[in-house]
Amino acid sequence: MTPFFQSLGMSYDWAWFVSTICGILLIALPLMLAVAMIIYVDRKIWAAMALRRGPNVVGPFGLLQSFADGLKVFLQETIVPSAANKGLFLIAPVVTFTVALMAWAVIPFNSNAILADINVGLLYVFAISSLGVYGTIMAGWASNSKYPFFSAMRASAQMISYEVSIGFILICVVLWAGTFNMNGIVLAQKGHLFGIINGFVFNPLLFPMWVLFLISGMAETQRAPFDLTEAESELVAGYQTEYSSMAFAAYWLGEYANVLLMCALNATLFWGGWLPPLDIPVLYLVPGFVWFLLKVFFFFFVFSWVKATVPRYRYDQLMRLGWKVFLPVSLLFVVIVSGYLMATGHFA
Amino acid sequence: MIHVIAFYLFAVMTVGSGAITILARNPVHSVLWLILAFFNAAGLMVLTGAEFIAMLLVIVYVGAVAVLFLFVVMMLDIDFAELRAGFVRYLPFGALVALVLLAEIVLGIGAYRAGSLDLGTPDGTAAAGTGLSNIEAVGALLYSRYLFLFEAAGVILLVAMVGAIVLTLRQRSGTRVQNIRKQNMRRPDEATVNVKPESGKGVQL
Numbered sequence: 322m323t324p325f326f327q328s329l330g331m332s333y334d335w336a337w338f339v340s341t342i343c344g345i346l347l348i349a350l351p352l353m354l355a356v357a358m359i360i361y362v363d364r365k366i367w368a369a370m371a372l373r374r375g376p377n378v379v380g381p382f383g384l385l386q387s388f389a390d391g392l393k394v395f396l397q398e399t400i401v402p403s404a405a406n407k408g409l410f411l412i413a414p415v416v417t418f419t420v421a422l423m424a425w426a427v428i429p430f431n432s433n434a435i436l437a438d439i440n441v442g443l444l445y446v447f448a449i450s451s452l453g454v455y456g457t458i459m460a461g462w463a464s465n466s467k468y469p470f471f472s473a474m475r476a477s478a479q480m481i482s483y484e485v486s487i488g489f490i491l492i493c494v495v496l497w498a499g500t501f502n503m504n505g506i507v508l509a510q511k512g513h514l515f516g517i518i519n520g521f522v523f524n525p526l527l528f529p530m531w532v533l534f535l536i537s538g539m540a541e542t543q544r545a546p547f548d549l550t551e552a553e554s555e556l557v558a559g560y561q562t563e564y565s566s567m568a569f570a571a572y573w574l575g576e577y578a579n580v581l582l583m584c585a586l587n588a589t590l591f592w593g594g595w596l597p598p599l600d601i602p603v604l605y606l607v608p609g610f611v612w613f614l615l616k617v618f619f620f621f622f623v624f625s626w627v628k629a630t631v632p633r634y635r636y637d638q639l640m641r642l643g644w645k646v647f648l649p650v651s652l653l654f655v656v657i658v659s660g661y662l663m664a665t666g667h668f669a
Numbered sequence: 670m671i672h673v674i675a676f677y678l679f680a681v682m683t684v685g686s687g688a689i690t691i692l693a694r695n696p697v698h699s700v701l702w703l704i705l706a707f708f709n710a711a712g713l714m715v716l717t718g719a720e721f722i723a724m725l726l727v728i729v730y731v732g733a734v735a736v737l738f739l740f741v742v743m744m745l746d747i748d749f750a751e752l753r754a755g756f757v758r759y760l761p762f763g764a765l766v767a768l769v770l771l772a773e774i775v776l777g778i779g780a781y782r783a784g785s786l787d788l789g790t791p792d793g794t795a796a797a798g799t800g801l802s803n804i805e806a807v808g809a810l811l812y813s814r815y816l817f818l819f820e821a822a823g824v825i826l827l828v829a830m831v832g833a834i835v836l837t838l839r840q841r842s843g844t845r846v847q848n849i850r851k852q853n854m855r856r857p858d859e860a861t862v863n864v865k866p867e868s869g870k871g872v873q874l
Contacts, residue, residue: 334670334671338671406695409697409698409701439720440720440802440803440804441720441721441724441803441804444721444724444725444728445724447724447728447732448724448727448728448731448732449727451727451728451731451732451733452727452731452732454732454736455704455736458736458739458740458743459701462697462743470743474740477736477739477740478740481733481736481737484732484733501804637847638849641849
């Protein structure tokens with residue numbers, strides 16, 4: 322967009338500045354709308370699987386339900402517990418919400434629609450997603466209340482555990498793609514299998530990695546069946562127990578933005594991102610972002626599906642799965658994938 | 670222009686949050702300020718064009734090390750009065766450490782001004798680039814020239830990890846350990862019984 326603003330008579334610095342601001346708004350505002358709608362979709366899918374109707378009162382088919390909820394929390398009073406550490410208590414939801422939006426900067430929506438096309442894109446995503454834990458820990462500690470504190474302990478242990486195996490899974494993808502650049506990873510998947518099917522997931526060596534990534538993603542975003550941080554039968558509502566009004570809404574939105582990010586990463590890293598499923602010229606007539614959003618929506622459906630059908634894990638089972646199953650398997654696959662790539666001369 | 674603003678922003682924030690890290694009364698606040706310092710250091714790395722190091726700084730220090738710090742510090746019950754009690758006793762030792770650090774900084778800056786260091790040039794221009802991206806350059810150097818040192822570092826870390834496990838692992842007798850395989854093998858019909866008790870009578874299990 323920089324050349325466009327330069328053509329309006331701005332200097333390069335200003336054109337770059339304005340176009341970056343516009344790019345951020347172009348991603349963040351539709352993302353917030355998408356989060357509002359995806360909460361509605363989540364509730365509808367969940368209701369349908371439980372043979373209920375779900376939200377159907379506000380607006381046609383209940384489409385405006387999320388906006389009504391948003392308005393409601395916006396008008397509520399923010400209550401800060403008297404024993405809370407005020408500064409941290411109020412910063413924590415801001416951290417969660419900001420971090421949830423930051424990683425979207427490097428997600429490619431189309432071949433040229435990417436805010437920051439940096440050559441360490443995947444590392445950036447990994448770095449930002451490892452920050453998500455701070456919003457939770459700070460909330461748990463600053464609330465000065467036992468249930469949020471337990472929840473924060475659980476959340477931090479859980480997120481650190483699964484980040485380790487996610488790191489190894491990403492290394493397998495990077496080895497095959499040969500780059501950390503997100504657009505480069507998408508392009509490396511073009512015609513991956515038999516020169517016609519796009520996506521690393523159709524590779525027999527990377528398919529198990531995708532399964533691990535999907536499950537680790539659920540653990541990382543604290544979605545069911547790994548939602549031990551907000552296990553309402555044990556911890557009231559988890560780390561956000563003491564929050565009310567917009568601070569609570571910030572957690573809610575941040576959580577769903579993170580879930581959407583995980584879906585987008587699944588689509589980008591394993592399912593060919595904005596590429597159509599088959600490498601056929603006709604399919605390229607459909608704009609890339611349509612394919613991308615379709616894939617993201619499909620993975621969100623999978624997330625909802627799992628939430629509606631799978632019972633919650635016990636905490637020791639969760640830790641065992643992370644450290645004793647996923648970590649060795651993903652480590653083994655790093656060895657296998659790199660060995661295979663060396664043997665077939667992929668790096669030559 | 671924007672580089673200068675960014676540099677001063679990151680530099681001031683790094684030094685400032687570093688200072689508050691040691692001045693803050695509450696250890697949890699200290700760790701959080703430390704995290705902010707790491708963050709801004711990563712920003713400075715990006716400005717010098719070392720984006721790989723910047724990302725590693727965030728992933729390793731902010732994402733893993735600082736979380737563990739926070740984890741430990743949050744669970745400690747720290748008595749501030751007791752902490753401050755030893756202040757005067759340790760003051761001479763602390764002053765000595767501060768003096769040594771100051772001397773090191775002065776010597777370091779002096780040596781750097783004299784141009785005897787190989788890291789860059791005293792007028793601030795960086796060493797000539799190689800045309801490779803960050804990751805390629807680091808990888809090419811690490812896996813060729815410094816391969817032995819790199820692997821040795823890995824082995825040392827492995828030994829440290831094994832050592833930590835050996836130190837903390839203790840076999841206790843009489844503890845009940847879950848057998849996950851046995852739990853997974855269990856089927857509903859062997860775990861539950863269906864009884865139909867007569868009214869007024871209990872069930873013998």
